[in-house]
Amino acid sequence: MNNFDLHNHSIASDGLLTSSALIALAVNNGCDALALTDHDTTAGLVEAQKAADALNLRFIPGVEISVSWTPNADAKSTTLHIVGLGFDAENPVLAAGLNGIREGRTARARLMGDDFARIGMHGMFEAAYEFAENKSMIGRTHFARALVARGEVNGVGKAFNRYLTPGRPGFVTHRWASLGDALAWIMAAGGVAVMAHPGRYKLQKTEMTQLLGEFKDLGGRSIEVMTGSHSPPQFREYALRAKEFGFLASRGADYHGPGESHYEPGQVPLLPDDLTPVWSVL
Numbered sequence: 388m389n390n391f392d393l394h395n396h397s398i399a400s401d402g403l404l405t406s407s408a409l410i411a412l413a414v415n416n417g418c419d420a421l422a423l424t425d426h427d428t429t430a431g432l433v434e435a436q437k438a439a440d441a442l443n444l445r446f447i448p449g450v451e452i453s454v455s456w457t458p459n460a461d462a463k464s465t466t467l468h469i470v471g472l473g474f475d476a477e478n479p480v481l482a483a484g485l486n487g488i489r490e491g492r493t494a495r496a497r498l499m500g501d502d503f504a505r506i507g508m509h510g511m512f513e514a515a516y517e518f519a520e521n522k523s524m525i526g527r528t529h530f531a532r533a534l535v536a537r538g539e540v541n542g543v544g545k546a547f548n549r550y551l552t553p554g555r556p557g558f559v560t561h562r563w564a565s566l567g568d569a570l571a572w573i574m575a576a577g578g579v580a581v582m583a584h585p586g587r588y589k590l591q592k593t594e595m596t597q598l599l600g601e602f603k604d605l606g607g608r609s610i611e612v613m614t615g616s617h618s619p620p621q622f623r624e625y626a627l628r629a630k631e632f633g634f635l636a637s638r639g640a641d642y643h644g645p646g647e648s649h650y651e652p653g654q655v656p657l658l659p660d661d662l663t664p665v666w667s668v669l
Contacts, residue, residue: 390417414442517533
């Protein structure tokens with residue numbers, strides 16, 4: 388089994404490392420191939436490709452697209468992430484779609500800052516903005532780091548436990564891309580669509596079955612099985628789901644940076660031998 392890691396982030400979105408440093412870390416950890424999958428942007432791909440070429444590492448262009456999905460008209464929206472792999476980053480359909488998502492991020496962040504001010508925590512937008520290397524990509528993780536820097540919490544995980552999630556200060560509902568649009572953009576660019584860390588979504592089993600069925604019907608071909616966002620029981624659960632739906636299996640650390648991720652690139656457990664890896668089609 389090759390050591391492919393197909394879910395990682397850089398400072399182009401909410402990671403802590405540059406694309407070049409991420410590539411160097413992957414090589415140090417024995418990766419055979421790496422994908423950079425920043426949130427809603429392909430800004431780090433050129434640097435990553437150059438660094439990978441210099442170190443003789445196979446590089447796979449990627450992106451992680453934010454999606455809003457509801458099981459029915461009466462249900463609340465769930466935010467999902469769809470990873471695109473192996474696409475043409477210059478494709479105008481994909482580029483326009485991602486640009487549309489990014490335009491909404493700053494407006495949401497300002498509303499998040501307003502919500503913190505409501506409870507007496509002023510200046511949070513400005514503080515989070517300083518942590519965003521790519522200012523168009525400001526998001527919850529940057530607010531979490533600002534909360535740590537202010538001494539409000541002692542870690543990014545604690546920030547998400549106390550703030551920034553539904554019902555907690557700093558959380559603002561936002562309408563992202565539709566599932567159909569995200570998959571259409573990826574396929575228009577010649578890429579493969581992967582359901583990122585399905586175990587993270589707070590869905591009932593019947594809703595997850597519905598989601599995976601819709602994802603497949605719309606052209607989705609793979610789900611993440613071995614990921615830093617899954618627990619060992621979820622490794623087994625989504626291996627079974629991959630077989631149930633006939634999905635290719637993906638593997639990725641979902642690495643954001645030192646101290647913020649369970650695994651570094653290349654260190655997630657290998658895929659089970661009885662699953663077909665997504666890189667077989669990349």
